[in-house]
Amino acid sequence: MAAAPRPPSPGPSARIWKLPHADAVVAVADRLLGVRRRRVQATLHRAVYNKYLHPLAPPGGTPPAQPLYYEGSLSGRRYTPRLGPAGLYLSFDPSTPPAELRAVIFEHGLPVNSEEHDPFTVVAVRAIVHRVLDLTDSATLTTLDLGPDDLTADWEHEQEEYGAGRAPMPATQLLALAAHATREFAGILYPSARTDFGRNLVVFPDRLRRRARNADLLEVIDSTGRYAQRLPP
């Protein structure tokens, strides 16, 4: 039997992240398959403007609220390349989502400035997610040849440069792309770039397992049922 092709090597000094796109995906995926994974079982949080939870009624009636809506990420996020794979972003800390909404600006972990804003709702999500890549783990970062700066870089500028053909895909997006392509990761745990204390989880909804021995679950906690939503559905 012919041996499987070896993943492309960038050479001793170059980084795998700078390889041609397809080679980079393969090389990053190869390294990912050698890192440990996490199981996350926690109450996570997400903030959504009320007007998006209660959209104006279209013809035919008001659709149910979708606090776990994630397809907007297809326009590109830190861990979501433009056009996908799509990701749902959640925080471990209820303070972080409002910060991410720019309603509150944190410095050294304290709210120092509040801006006027429309009402928003912070929903708590009961989460059990297996097969999570942990970017808060230094050993994982070392294996992937990633540093803290890579995780907090200006991904929007890098995405524009990539779109214009002047630079590779942002490392965080390439990482998500490779992790998703392996089908061996359901999400990524990462430090917040917006606050100096928050941790976030981006979940690939199409990689959640419903019936496996280690089934995954994301479920909005809401005794009223008004915001009830779960993934996988």
Added chain:
Amino acid sequence: MAAGTTATRGRTRSARGSHGNRIVVVVGPRDASTRRLEAALQGASVQFVYQATPAALLHEGEVAVRAPERPWLYLFNLAAGARPAPRGRTPSGRRTARRTVRGAARVTDVEWLDALRAVNERDPETPILVAADASRQQKLILDALDAGADEVVGPEVLRIPALARRRVRSALANVRGTSADAWAALPTGPDDLDDGAVVEWEDGPTEAEAEAARARVRQAVARLPTREERSGPLAELLGVTVPELRAPSGRLDAKRIAACLGVSLNRFAAAMPVRRQSLDETPDSARIQAALDPFARALAVLDVLLPGDVGRQWLNAIHPGLDGTTPLAAMLDGRAERVARLLEMIRDGSLV
């Protein structure tokens, strides 16, 4: 068994001469529950000593633990083997359900409680933890607390190491207070987040799974969107309909978008890849659809997020995330995509 802990089966095989270990005396069998507690206390230099039954613990009415040091904690594993069983009469004459402990004699609730009470009376400074299933053993749990148990852990708690450690801490605090060395000795563990979340390592893919994954990646790479495709229009994919911004042809209309933004077609043309005259003649040209896409997406979000005049104010107010320019100026100088994404991220509550 978890690394960092040791377990000894039987009442006489506990001593291994390792001073400094904390002794957890388990009354009952070593099963999934106790193994989970062993794992939860990993790193706390804990040695588990097993006494299969209460009778093995009590000798002529006295607590007879053969351990190298004084027990640090008692764990009564009442959940083990609990299942519906024929009712019998206990030595004390009270009717009670009989429970079966795997590999040991049948033990009644009364025997469990008598042993627990005896331990509490003779060794009141050592906390007693009870493992029981609250869904099936409510009465036994209440009786155990009355008899001197300090804390109760159920199967669900034991599945979460951080929670199990909290219950052990609670039992310790109940007896010795939170300033005691025993309290401080318990590890919080690297996997305990302050918010109570549990983030545990799990097995990675096997070599076979990894090889299959590599094959999947090689196949997926060939089907991934190209850079050009990733840079293309998104409105349709994102479900942005905006009929008020479309021409009868169904395509986005530059004149309508410029009017919605409140700018002249002359000014708007600067952001388009065609001349102003072409824009005037064919405002829904196929050539400009990609350039119009982020404008339509931004206006669609703005229409819901900040409808009417408030939206127009937002467009004309300097935004700190746009290098000190206004969103409108940024859109017209080629950064419409950035503004659209900014609004979409605000809408989604995306965490970056």
